[in-house]
Amino acid sequence: MGDEIERRDKGAVTATVPWEYAAAPESKEIVRIQDRYGLFIEGRFVDPLSGRTFETINPATEETLSVVSEAGPEDVDLAVRAAEKAWESSWRDLPGRERAKYLYRIARSLQERSREFAVLESLNGGKPIKESRDVDLPLAAAHFFYYAGWADKLAYAFPNREPRPLGVAGQVIPWNFPILMAAWKLAPALATGNTAVLKPAETTPLTALLLAEVIQEADLPPGVVNIVTGAGETGAALVNHPGVAKVAFTGSTEVGKIIRRAIAGTGKRLTLELGGKAANIVFEDAPIDQAIEGIVNGIYFNQGHVCCAGSRLLVQESVFEPVLDKLKERLGTLRVGDPLDKNTDVGAINSAAQLSRIKELVESGIQEGAEIYQPECHLPERGFWFCPTLFTGVSQSHRIAREEIFGPVLSILTFRTPEEALEKANNTPYGLSAGVWTEKGSRILWMTQRLRAGVIWANTFNRFDPSSPFGGYKESGFGREGGLHGLEPYLDLVPR
């Protein structure tokens, strides 16, 4: 099925790359991957009581990188107890000033070792090195730096309330931004005086385990951060553990709902950052060339493995053709391939499972009558790859317009009036993000007020910052991460 799709090219324009790029690989020498990793519990790497391990691979080559422990319920129990102990014996009562200094140490360490982390991130997850180097790592470090500064200023965050930590936070993170998501989870949890058990995604555990090393070097009290690797069962054991006071999950809406049901009635606090099907709306008066870059960044950034990706392009009818032509031309210049090559724009798909999901949805787009376009793409023999793809002639009922594909696949729809754009943009159970492109300021604000999404990018897309709250409406989840608002999910706000 997949091979067939990859070669299909009905487009009018077959863009050609005007020049060749010499290979510019980033060196792997900076990273030392161990043959085997234990679980990080109470400040030490320990063998799993479960006795189980799994291999973690490089999705660009399918080569095994290392063998990682699979935490069973008994391991998760140890981790949660370690976190409870650390909370009660030290972290809870440590002055905010001191907690801050630990977080500053972690932030600095991430900056010092940023290239090492970036290379490892690209090796294990498949994302282009220029993204892990220029986006994931700087943001992860900045996140720790930002929340470090909150640790001793919490009394000023919520007027008339005394902020109290909750206890142990159980945090389950996805594979699309492994180290960045770890930072998004750990930094606010620790700054607010909670301890944590973090479960990285099964396909991308390595940067979290390297972070464990950083945490050791920072002399963080043992048990304040524990990292348990594994798949869904490990995550379930964590969120269902009675010692966990707070659950934070980033991942699919499907799993988010399972977690919500699982912890119903337990009184555990919950934040969910789930899927999306964002509309990126281009009006006729938009700066078209900038918009093209925004559209490309919106959907092909990180292979489209982005919950807030601009996966539904809504173009005003009057500019549909020039937008489509330019977009096809731009698609032809995207360099797909080796994630460690500094020129690469689109890296490897994270896993075989994800690749087959993308292929399945793309096939449904064809079956349901949308028109596919892919530029000429030379994909490596081994590894998991998918050529940047766009669909025209998409109707709102098509699966590719409704379901999150989580891959480099753009669905293009058109509209005539701002009202129609809004109607279509909001016609989804999701509500994580949206983009608006127009030179008319009043229209931006008009749209902003009416789009039902938690993050609105106007004349830009996919921007992130630790000081800027991020999170969804409707089935994209609840709670915010980042900024002042990112503190609240980890605090009990007691009336003064």
Added chain:
Amino acid sequence: MMDRLDVRKTYKLYIGGAFPRSESGRSYPVFGADRQLLARPARASRKDLRDAVRAAREAWKGWTMQTAFNRGQVLYRVAELLQGRRAQFVQELRDAGAPEPEREVDASIDRWVWYAGWSDKVHHVLGTVNPVAGPYFNFTFPESMGVVGIVAPETPALLGLVSRLAPAVVTGNSLVVVASESRPLPAITLAEVLATSDVPPGVINVLTGFTRELTPWLASHMDVNAIDLTGVPEDQLDEVEAMTAGNVKRTVRARVDDWFDDAVAQSPYAVTALMEMKTVWHPMGA
């Protein structure tokens, strides 16, 4: 000579600005403190609840787009009308067996006024301008969630209801309220106040009936964005919370021992708990 007979009131539902009976034709008896029959209010059905959600969704579109100042005035007006009906509320609460009817009505009116004033102020307290590391203007502000279901606490029937309803409606949500099952009459009288106020039809809908029966339908309804579970019995909480997962509803549940204590029973955080935070990015450039 015979004394004049009272004209008794039929207690009905309040949906979309109208007072229908339950489409099911059902009612249930409500007894007072001395076990006398007070009334037979409507026992709402699932269909009534769905009608109420539909009315709320329709009304939300206009209500959420009103200016904050306007909503503040509209809700302040409700407090004025509550004051005018003070004696009736006191009598109803006394009949129902409330221990301090006068104090409860006064506290309810004051709480309403307190929340009305938050309509154009929560944005200051919990909105932010975010100093992002780049040439972007970035800000975050709260806005309404949409349709909110409220399971009111059983007692105090009026003060508990007002304490949960006012923070939810003031920012532009529209509501479907399940009133106290054992003491529903003040909620219906409140609906009469709303009907003669400037609160647009459908913004607040009030259902009476069996809480255990109505709550699961509210919790599982796919067009309800959030639900206040304060009045849900402890033993039904697991089941109901699990149902909210279907469309990832936001859930809140107030744990208040003393509803007269302003320090715990009223809060701007009760307002923002039923609001979404929206973050906007815009480039800065010449």
